Amino acid sequence: MLEQIGLKLVRLDLPFRLNHVNCLLAEGEKGWIVIDTGLNNRYSKERWKEELDGKEVSDIFVTHYHPDHFGYAGGLQQETGAKVSMPKIDAENGLKVWTDQFLKELHGHYALAGIPKSVATAMVENTREFVPRVTPYPKITHYFQEGERFQIGKLEYEVLFTPGHSDGLIVFYNRDQKVLIATDHILPKITPNISYWFHGDPNPLATYLQSLQKIEKLAVDFVIPGHGKPFYGANGRIEEIKKHHETRLNKTLDALKKKSTVYEISKVLFPNIETIHETRFAIGETVAHLEYLRLKGEIHREQKDGHFYYFV
Numbered sequence: 001m002l003e004q005i006g007l008k009l010v011r012l013d014l015p016f017r018l019n020h021v022n023c024l025l026a027e028g029e030k031g032w033i034v035i036d037t038g039l040n041n042r043y044s045k046e047r048w049k050e051e052l053d054g055k056e057v058s059d060i061f062v063t064h065y066h067p068d069h070f071g072y073a074g075g076l077q078q079e080t081g082a083k084v085s086m087p088k089i090d091a092e093n094g095l096k097v098w099t100d101q102f103l104k105e106l107h108g109h110y111a112l113a114g115i116p117k118s119v120a121t122a123m124v125e126n127t128r129e130f131v132p133r134v135t136p137y138p139k140i141t142h143y144f145q146e147g148e149r150f151q152i153g154k155l156e157y158e159v160l161f162t163p164g165h166s167d168g169l170i171v172f173y174n175r176d177q178k179v180l181i182a183t184d185h186i187l188p189k190i191t192p193n194i195s196y197w198f199h200g201d202p203n204p205l206a207t208y209l210q211s212l213q214k215i216e217k218l219a220v221d222f223v224i225p226g227h228g229k230p231f232y233g234a235n236g237r238i239e240e241i242k243k244h245h246e247t248r249l250n251k252t253l254d255a256l257k258k259k260s261t262v263y264e265i266s267k268v269l270f271p272n273i274e275t276i277h278e279t280r281f282a283i284g285e286t287v288a289h290l291e292y293l294r295l296k297g298e299i300h301r302e303q304k305d306g307h308f309y310y311f312v
Helices: 040-050 073-080 090-095 100-112 115-126 205-218 234-255 262-269 276-295
Strands: 007-013 020-027 032-035 057-061 084-085 140-143 149-152 155-162 170-174 181-185 222-225 301-305 307-311
Touching: 007 040, 020 222, 032 149, 032 276, 057 073, 073 084, 084 090, 090 140, 100 115, 100 307, 115 276, 155 181, 155 205, 155 276, 205 234, 205 276, 234 262, 234 276, 262 276, 262 307
Parallel strands: 032 057, 057 084, 084 140, 181 222
Antiparallel strands: 007 020, 020 032, 149 155, 155 170, 170 181, 301 307
């Protein structure tokens, strides 16, 4: 199917448990288009040099600011001279979340979450380690707008905003053949991480569920995800993802039989975390579920002894 619609999937390895990211390469109206870029590391540089040999790249489309999608955008722009387009809110987040100022602020947020100081320090340093993987930053020449249309390969796609996984995440949708370049909005085997990262949207899970409904109405046939293999039948997968979050919310409520910190709840929700990198994601997703319930009025939060405690 990808070849039929003029898309090439460029699978790039990642040094994490989530061990790859799907980028895309296609011909556009003025040259070749790269959709997402992987991390800025030697491997990505060599892969793109190989993939783009003899091709003139006119555009780099970045769907959101997370490092595995945004990281090499600046480096690839320097190599190709291509224009870089991405959502404005995510462009701003990408320039913020690896700054010294924001990293310093994380210590305070982690303290409120009840995270032991040694663990919190390691989490901040893990975030800091991404700086060379996302720099140099790209020069953004265009901000995506809802409903914009682009020729990508053999089909014309429109831009749809589907925030939740990030505050400005976009997807590309072709209405004629019901094809969705879904990036990290819908994944085939795992659920996209929905985290509160101590900035931006205060209720990302509610936003994400609204975005799922937006895509569900389209009855998408063919989905090209940011991780995993392309698949058919978006709505079946959307239903599974919604049930996953319903189960996770119920588990969160069950864990709140006594007042608990974010860190304590995260240990219940994510008992098999192995690395500091994964701990960051577990904390972010735990906060997202707790705040979803709190803002619905189902649970409460109080601050005591320098920590936030949640309770029913």
